[in-house]
Amino acid sequence: MKRIYLALFVAMLSLLAVVPTQAATPRLAGTVGPGFTITLKKAGAKVATLEAGKYSITVSDLSSIHDFHLVGPGVNKATSVGGTGKVTWTVTFQKGKTYRFMCDPHASFMNGKFKTF
Numbered sequence: 001m002k003r004i005y006l007a008l009f010v011a012m013l014s015l016l017a018v019v020p021t022q023a024a025t026p027r028l029a030g031t032v033g034p035g036f037t038i039t040l041k042k043a044g045a046k047v048a049t050l051e052a053g054k055y056s057i058t059v060s061d062l063s064s065i066h067d068f069h070l071v072g073p074g075v076n077k078a079t080s081v082g083g084t085g086k087v088t089w090t091v092t093f094q095k096g097k098t099y100r101f102m103c104d105p106h107a108s109f110m111n112g113k114f115k116t117f
């Protein structure tokens with residue numbers, strides 16, 4: 001009898017081992033407009049550095065004269081300049097890289113960047 005319990009216990013342990021530990025995809029929020037501002041935030045704080053990995057980014061494009069363009073190694077996503085609205089992107093940031101975001105028509109002053117670790 002003891003042997004059966006032990007076998008069951010070992011079987012349960014192995015089941016636990018194969019269940020993938022799926023953490024929820026972390027979320028970021030990008031906003032451009034309505035004025036001449038562009039931001040990328042995580043939990044309300046501006047992103048300066050970010051752990052590499054997969055992220056879900058919701059972008060609010062609040063102006064028909066701006067776009068939100070995110071670019072860097074393996075990532076190149078943009079909203080349209082003329083369009084507005086909300087869009088969600090799933091992106092994967094690589095380790096030890098620099099990613100930039102900007103409004104293309106006003107890239108010289110509407111821009112930001114962050115580094116991944």
Ligand SMILES: [Cu+2]
Pocket residue numbers: 065066067103104105106110
């Ligand atoms: Cu702009």
